[in-house]
């Protein structure tokens with residue numbers, strides 16, 4: 001079972017959660033700013049980002065749009081924000097339209113409780129398959 005964690009983070013919150021999920025999953029969290037495309041097939045791709053003025057970063061949207069079902073078995077989403085979970089919904093819509101399976105279960109952390117969610121994010125990375 002090959003897992004990978006990819007994220008886009010402007011302020012560091014999603015990065016912290018991505019790193020916790022990655023620790024649980026036993027892999028490295030990689031920013032899509034550093035690696036704009038997957039290099040090899042993964043069974044489970046954890047993909048996360050945040051909303052900025054109601055929309056996800058264009059880099060993350062492009063990443064999801066460029067992903068193909070030949071590159072991933074399925075995607076598991078995560079997001080951080082002040083209130084909105086729309087990043088999850090928007091990513092799910094893009095990915096499903098491409099025929100990429102997306103878990104209904106996703107991980108959410110409020111921006112004011114990132115540290116308080118680290119242990120749960122590690123568990124999330126461990127358990128989801």
Ligand SMILES: Cc1cc2nc3c(=O)[nH]c(=O)nc-3n(C[C@H](O)[C@H](O)[C@H](O)COP(=O)(O)O)c2cc1C
Nearest residue numbers: 009010011012013014050053054080081082083084
């Ligand atoms: C310019 C800006 C716009 C934001 N707009 C929203 C928003 O529309 N909805 C929301 O729930 N949170 C919003 N937030 C909060 C961020 O989504 C939240 O801080 C998130 O954890 C940032 O993730 P990052 O640290 O990985 O960049 C905004 C933050 C900034 C800086």
